[in-house]
Amino acid sequence: MSDNSLGLAGSPSVVVVGGGIIGVTSAINLVKRGFQVTLIEKAEIAAGASTGNCGLMAVGEIVPISKPGVLAQVPGWLMDPSGPVRIRPWHAMTMSTWFFKFLKAGSKENVQRIAQGLTQLSNAAAASYQPLLKEAGIEDLLQPYEVMYLFDDQSEISHGQYDWDLRSSCNFEYEFLTGDQTREAEPEISKDIACSMLMKGWDYFSDPARLTKSLANLFVSLGGNILIGEVRQFEFKDHSMDAVVLATGERIMADHFVIAAGAWAAQLSQQLGDNLPVEAMAGYNTTIADAGVKVNHPLLHHNGGFVITPMEMGLRVGGTLELGGLDSEPDFNRARTIVSKAKKILPNLSGHNKTEWVGYRPMMPDTLPVIDYSHRVRNVVYACGHGQLGITYGAITGELVADLVQGANSKLDLSYYRSDRF
Ligand SMILES: Cc1cc2nc3c(=O)[nH]c(=O)nc-3n(C[C@H](O)[C@H](O)[C@H](O)COP(=O)(O)OP(=O)(O)OC[C@H]3O[C@@H](n4cnc5c(N)ncnc54)[C@H](O)[C@@H]3O)c2cc1C
Numbered sequence: 001m002s003d004n005s006l007g008l009a010g011s012p013s014v015v016v017v018g019g020g021i022i023g024v025t026s027a028i029n030l031v032k033r034g035f036q037v038t039l040i041e042k043a044e045i046a047a048g049a050s051t052g053n054c055g056l057m058a059v060g061e062i063v064p065i066s067k068p069g070v071l072a073q074v075p076g077w078l079m080d081p082s083g084p085v086r087i088r089p090w091h092a093m094t095m096s097t098w099f100f101k102f103l104k105a106g107s108k109e110n111v112q113r114i115a116q117g118l119t120q121l122s123n124a125a126a127a128s129y130q131p132l133l134k135e136a137g138i139e140d141l142l143q144p145y146e147v148m149y150l151f152d153d154q155s156e157i158s159h160g161q162y163d164w165d166l167r168s169s170c171n172f173e174y175e176f177l178t179g180d181q182t183r184e185a186e187p188e189i190s191k192d193i194a195c196s197m198l199m200k201g202w203d204y205f206s207d208p209a210r211l212t213k214s215l216a217n218l219f220v221s222l223g224g225n226i227l228i229g230e231v232r233q234f235e236f237k238d239h240s241m242d243a244v245v246l247a248t249g250e251r252i253m254a255d256h257f258v259i260a261a262g263a264w265a266a267q268l269s270q271q272l273g274d275n276l277p278v279e280a281m282a283g284y285n286t287t288i289a290d291a292g293v294k295v296n297h298p299l300l301h302h303n304g305g306f307v308i309t310p311m312e313m314g315l316r317v318g319g320t321l322e323l324g325g326l327d328s329e330p331d332f333n334r335a336r337t338i339v340s341k342a343k344k345i346l347p348n349l350s351g352h353n354k355t356e357w358v359g360y361r362p363m364m365p366d367t368l369p370v371i372d373y374s375h376r377v378r379n380v381v382y383a384c385g386h387g388q389l390g391i392t393y394g395a396i397t398g399e400l401v402a403d404l405v406q407g408a409n410s411k412l413d414l415s416y417y418r419s420d421r422f
Contacts, residue, residue: 084305
């Protein structure tokens with residue numbers, strides 16, 4: 001076993017665990033504030049959810065997944081393996097505690113507060129990215145096209161009025177387009193689509209993997225260090241963490257630690273006694289290099305729960321929510337189902353030269369992330385649980401993490417994101 005003491009003689013040192021968008025933005029902000037930072041990633045940078053997601057800067061998506069009326073939808077989630085949300089029945093039995101917290105979070109009063117917590121992050125999201133994109137030389141990644149929510153039938157809008165009112169009450173705007181106006185903006189869209197909503201201020205990244213990897217390169221150019229290795233254990237001294245221990249046995253010591261391990265954060269937090277209820281919520285996509293159609297806006301199909309995003313490497317059809325844990329075999333039929341639904345929206349879509357992918361959103365029961373100290377171990381900060389919004393909230397989370405490690409006042413009210421709220 002070798003000892004690797006980082007920065008003990010110079011400026012304070014930080015180990016960040018997890019090389020997804022959240023770990024990388026945290027690492028950049030920390031190195032910029034003068035810390036000696038080592039980012040530890042078990043596979044490669046952007047190995048997890050941060051690579052194959054839909055890339056949306058969903059800055060007005062402040063409606064949590066659990067909301068009033070959600071219980072009535074649960075039987076469908078259990079019974080229909082091809083629906084937009086699925087719970088694998090055997091997994092349902094192991095996640096009753098999480099599910100109880102999820103249902104409780106969906107009361108009217110709780111949803112109001114959750115929406116405020118998401119709104120704060122949303123309002124800061126775009127401005128936090130701008131300097132990072134500029135410094136990394138990747139401003140071209142952010143595409144200026146707003147997301148279009150597509151409806152098969154106009155009545156879906158009034159059925160979802162609660163969501164639209166909640167967005168309006170938080171000052172997020174959207175514009176109704178008739179079917180003809182929708183096709184004027186995107187001529188490839190079929191007549192099956194009755195109308196759409198243009199989500200004001202939402203835009204998208206045309207390659208989320210390039211985003212995370214380029215930011216990781218920026219981190220290294222600023223003096224940060226990336227280490228490939230799996231963190232297996234922690235060592236403690238006087239109520240503080242002293243070192244992380246890798247699968248190889250190597251010990252990495254530091255003054256501060258940040259856990260940004262996405263859907264794997266639950267396991268690591270158990271070792272610290274914090275037991276964060278982060279569930280792995282799988283999502284699938286198919287990226288089609290020769291799609292045979294050109295669209296500019298990302299298209300979000302309301303009923304299907306999936307997104308069609310024009311990425312640099314092809315058209316990505318991705319989304320759906322599946323609760324089945326981290327160890328279950330992926331069910332790529334879900335990816336194929338949404339491609340066949342996408343063909344109804346874009347009749348000229350062909351399926352040539354395609355790649356399928358599964359990734360795991362780190363999901364808290366209330367949709368809010370955890371950005372807070374450990375309440376058990378003094379020098380540990382958590383940055384995880386960003387669910388379906390981790391790309392959107394990546395840059396602002398990095399700033400907040402650096403505030404916490406530094407002990408500086410934060411520009412946002414962090415009480416929404418406490419690690420001990422469940
Ligand atoms: C299909 C799909 C579509 C999505 N679309 C969008 C979207 O349009 N907009 C949006 O904002 N968000 C979207 N998301 C959500 C977004 O992708 C995630 O919220 C975000 O990527 C989470 O980032 P993260 O850094 O927390 O986790 P991850 O990207 O999963 O990174 C965690 C990293 O930690 C590493 N790790 C884990 N354990 C250890 C360990 N013990 N030691 C060392 N390393 C470890 C993993 O290998 C991984 O690389 C989508 C997600 C999915 C699945």
